[in-house]
Amino acid sequence: MGDVFLEALELVRFRNYSRAKFHFGPEGATIVGRNGSGKSNLLESISFLALGKSIRGAPDSEVAMDGGDGFGIYAKFGGEDEFRISVVYSRGRGKRMNVDDHPLRRISELLGKFQVVSFSPEEVHLLLRSPAGRRRLLDMLLSQVGGYVWYWQRYRRALLHRNRLLSEGKVSRRELKPWDLQIVKFGSEIVRRRKEFVCWMEEKVKTFYEVLSGGEDLAVLYSPSFPADGDILERFVESLGESTEQERRLGCTVVGPHRDDLSVRIGGRDLRMASQGQAKSFLLAWKLGEALFFYERSGRRPALLMDEVFSDLDSERSKALAGFLIGKGQCFVTAISEGEVPGPIRNLRVIEVGDGRCVP
Amino acid sequence: MDALERLISEFAKLPGIGRKTAQRLTFFLLKEDGERASSLAEAILALKERIRYCSVCFNITEEDPCPICRDPRRDHSTICVVEESGDLMVIERLGVYKGVYHVLGGVLSPLDGVGPEDLHIRELLERLKEGVREVILATNPTVEGEATALYLSRLIRPLGIRVSQIARGIPMGGDIELADEITLTRAFEGRREVEG
Numbered sequence: 383m384g385d386v387f388l389e390a391l392e393l394v395r396f397r398n399y400s401r402a403k404f405h406f407g408p409e410g411a412t413i414v415g416r417n418g419s420g421k422s423n424l425l426e427s428i429s430f431l432a433l434g435k436s437i438r439g440a441p442d443s444e445v446a447m448d449g450g451d452g453f454g455i456y457a458k459f460g461g462e463d464e465f466r467i468s469v470v471y472s473r474g475r476g477k478r479m480n481v482d483d484h485p486l487r488r489i490s491e492l493l494g495k496f497q498v499v500s501f502s503p504e505e506v507h508l509l510l511r512s513p514a515g516r517r518r519l520l521d522m523l524l525s526q527v528g529g530y531v532w533y534w535q536r537y538r539r540a541l542l543h544r545n546r547l548l549s550e551g552k553v554s555r556r557e558l559k560p561w562d563l564q565i566v567k568f569g570s571e572i573v574r575r576r577k578e579f580v581c582w583m584e585e586k587v588k589t590f591y592e593v594l595s596g597g598e599d600l601a602v603l604y605s606p607s608f609p610a611d612g613d614i615l616e617r618f619v620e621s622l623g624e625s626t627e628q629e630r631r632l633g634c635t636v637v638g639p640h641r642d643d644l645s646v647r648i649g650g651r652d653l654r655m656a657s658q659g660q661a662k663s664f665l666l667a668w669k670l671g672e673a674l675f676f677y678e679r680s681g682r683r684p685a686l687l688m689d690e691v692f693s694d695l696d697s698e699r700s701k702a703l704a705g706f707l708i709g710k711g712q713c714f715v716t717a718i719s720e721g722e723v724p725g726p727i728r729n730l731r732v733i734e735v736g737d738g739r740c741v742p
Numbered sequence: 743m744d745a746l747e748r749l750i751s752e753f754a755k756l757p758g759i760g761r762k763t764a765q766r767l768t769f770f771l772l773k774e775d776g777e778r779a780s781s782l783a784e785a786i787l788a789l790k791e792r793i794r795y796c797s798v799c800f801n802i803t804e805e806d807p808c809p810i811c812r813d814p815r816r817d818h819s820t821i822c823v824v825e826e827s828g829d830l831m832v833i834e835r836l837g838v839y840k841g842v843y844h845v846l847g848g849v850l851s852p853l854d855g856v857g858p859e860d861l862h863i864r865e866l867l868e869r870l871k872e873g874v875r876e877v878i879l880a881t882n883p884t885v886e887g888e889a890t891a892l893y894l895s896r897l898i899r900p901l902g903i904r905v906s907q908i909a910r911g912i913p914m915g916g917d918i919e920l921a922d923e924i925t926l927t928r929a930f931e932g933r934r935e936v937e938g
Contacts, residue, residue, distance in 0.1 A: 540889070559892070560890070
């Protein structure tokens with residue numbers, strides 16, 4: 383399968399864009415503009431086309447201009463496959479998505495049409511400093527791959543029911559059992575996919591990180607909440623059985639993918655002890671790994687949405703990163719000024735934004 | 743204008759009807775002759791007066807027990823368990839199922855405070871004492887529907903009664919190529935031997 387690329391984008395009442403049109407080439411663009419001009423918002427709108435929602439985790443109502451009644455994102459794609467995607471939200475009717483003129487019933491029908499890997503400096507802190515953030519690191523990519531979201535939604539729903547029963551105290555095993563069976567069924571599939579994914583990522587991320595950091599050693603390890611070797615479903619059942627006492631005491635489910643973590647060690651030290659620069663380089667290496675994962679799985683390169691990647695990287699690292707980004711599918715890079723981006727990136731078309739529009 | 747306003751606000755309480763539609767319905771009835779209004783009022787009253795739950799299967803009915811439960815031509819040794827009467831009607835319309843039904847009146851849902859004692863499960867177990875050979879679970883494929891089916895199956899199987907679940911998978915006339923991964927997985931789980 384060949385690459386597809388975002389060819390034209392129109393935003394209506396999205397964040398600070400009241401109405402704006404953009405045209406992009408297959409290699410992507412460098413988006414320049416001063417702070418607050420809408421560079422990140424533009425990248426965010428592109429993420430809607432892949433995920434059906436904001437990559438920043440913002441609710442739809444918040445994304446509408448001035449907290450207004452709605453917004454529209456209309457896109458045309460070209461390359462190996464030509465199609466259009468639109469995401470339209472209005473307060474009354476909710477969110478509607480179309481591929482060509484075919485309305486989608488679920489977000490899951492959108493996934494896989496167009497894929498993105500994104501980086502933003504806010505994420506460094508958000509993703510790396512808590513287990514929940516690191517779990518998001520596992521899920522953001524997997525969510526764009528077949529069926530994962532379905533398993534998650536089911537798992538979460540069954541987990542909420544189960545936790546409710548546990549929180550009420552005196553609940554019989556018989557009543558818990560159907561929920562046990564369901565969290566185990568859906569949860570073990572999530573764990574299996576995460577494990578496989580991290581296993582695949584490990585070496586790639588290590589290699590990217592070494593280059594970006596100038597030779598520092600990195601180790602990435604999936605740490606599930608229960609020993610997930612051999613028959614994962616069987617292990618989950620055992621751990622659930624062993625945690626009965628603790629569950630009764632705490633009134634909630636203590637094992638399962640909602641308690642997983644990702645262990646990252648840089649130069650033998652835990653990520654929590656890492657400097658801001660090390661954390662940023664790790665996240666970048668991880669994102670490059672994600673892009674490669676997509677490519678190997680689908681034969682298509684995802685669009686890279688790289689927000690302020692070059693600020694506070696020294697020139698050596700900037701150049702190394704630019705080498706990884708260029709020629710690997712469509713790439714969108716933001717910067718305050720053109721001078722900020724390293725050599726190879728300067729070949730990208732420059733688009734200037736200001737006051738919610740594309741500056742001609 | 744109290745009568746007018748009263749009817750508008752009553753209509754507006756119905757599902758899927760907003761204030762505008764409620765007004766349109768009210769003015770429509772106002773213009774029509776009296777017969778339409780009284781026939782509508784009667785129909786509504788009759789619904790609440792005559793329709794009740796079957797004391798055997800909890801289907802909605804005008805006569806108790808319901809026509810299905812009283813029909814000697816139906817196979818009373820097979821019970822199909824559904825969530826609501828609406829599900830029963832859908833299966834009945836097909837005309838292929840010859841057994842009887844049991845309407846649970848909902849699904850297990852701890853988040854909504856619905857437990858086994860809130861459903862007609864005790865009554866189902868009572869019925870099983872009377873020569874039932876098979877129970878077909880036809881709850882919806884939601885997390886709650888599945889949990890309810892699992893709960894029932896664990897209660898009934900030890901009684902030596904066959905428990906089956908309706909197959910989930912690719913719709914007839916559907917294309918395997920177009921089925922999503924989950925549907926296909928479920929279709930594989932529910933595969934069966936080819937007859938003949």
